[in-house]
Amino acid sequence: MTLTLPPTKKRLADVGCYMVGISSLPGFETISKLSSNETALGPSPQAIQAAQAAMETAHRYPELGTDALPEALAARFDIDPKRMTFGPGSDEVLLRLISLYSGPGDEVVHSKNAYMQFPIYAMRAGSIPVAADDDDFRHSVDKILAAVTERTKIVIIANPDNPSGTYLPGDEVRRLHGALAEGVLLIIDGAYHEFAAAEAYEDPSTLVHEADNVVMTRSFSKLYSLAGLRLGWCYGPPDVIDLMERVGPSFPVNSAASAAGIAAVEDRAHCERVLAHNGKWIALLTKALTGCGLKVYPSQTNFVLVQFPSASLAEQADENLKAHGIVGRKFALDDFADKLRFTVGLDHEMEAMIEVLDQFMARRSHDSAAQ
């Protein structure tokens, strides 16, 4: 081989393929795709219209310096339009942030079962990902802090977290931030921020306002249902935002995404519909699957992580669901061997999934009783 990776990036050669949710099954014309945390209800009709209208001027580069998108977000969330910057998905924003604020020899601390892109992005930066233990799939502030050394440049958490769906209360996030040196950047990935309904959850923009070393990222892919258009942003200290912009792609956001994003945020009724549908099914799924004898992790997101009595049962259940055209997500990591993650889908998809799992678990207890 003639091309080799630089020494600091060697570990990237061993990265497994990021597992994209299966979107088709042989023998099925349509499937229930419960694998990628997308919104089953689809985008706001107004966002669709706005994206279509933006196509009229698609021969032009997206206008630079227009403040329509930051201003729409600032007005909606009562925050400062000067403290945000955008990218094609919050993933790109996370990668850019991690690449900027860490480099060779630096450590990036994350929880071991958190969002699986974090360690990859650290390696892209040439820095060293450090996986802290968690408390049964929930971030542990103590264990994260125990993993911090003087080489730590970044601590990153997703809150609420994916794939677990669990969250860290505001006082715990503040305890984590309070124990970090000022030179350590705390990144709070808020891809599921809008779904967090727990009393003790705190909007991270408050902490961003109070500190010089906190950045939150947000996504248009989940609540706003625009995953295919790729739009994400971050909110942080003005100097971080300024640098992010200067070193970012020339045109980070395409005109259709930008127009659709504004319309999506402004369509409060659509957001409320998605949230109501989601809240209903998170509660129903948790109750029904617990009733089948499964462990359901408490979720503040649009999905549930479900633990089966064994890895082989998780595997069989996955196969069983697929035989009915229902696709959840199985992660190829030891800690997830007995678990499946399911995104909230349409009513009929949820009903069918519960039915299949209920029958699967009932057969199993019948079989084990017969033995």
Ligand SMILES: *Cc1c(COP(=O)(O)O)cnc(C)c1O
């Ligand atoms: C979906 C997701 C993202 C990425 O979102 P995009 O804006 O689509 O790039 C980031 N972090 C977590 C935890 C996610 O689940």
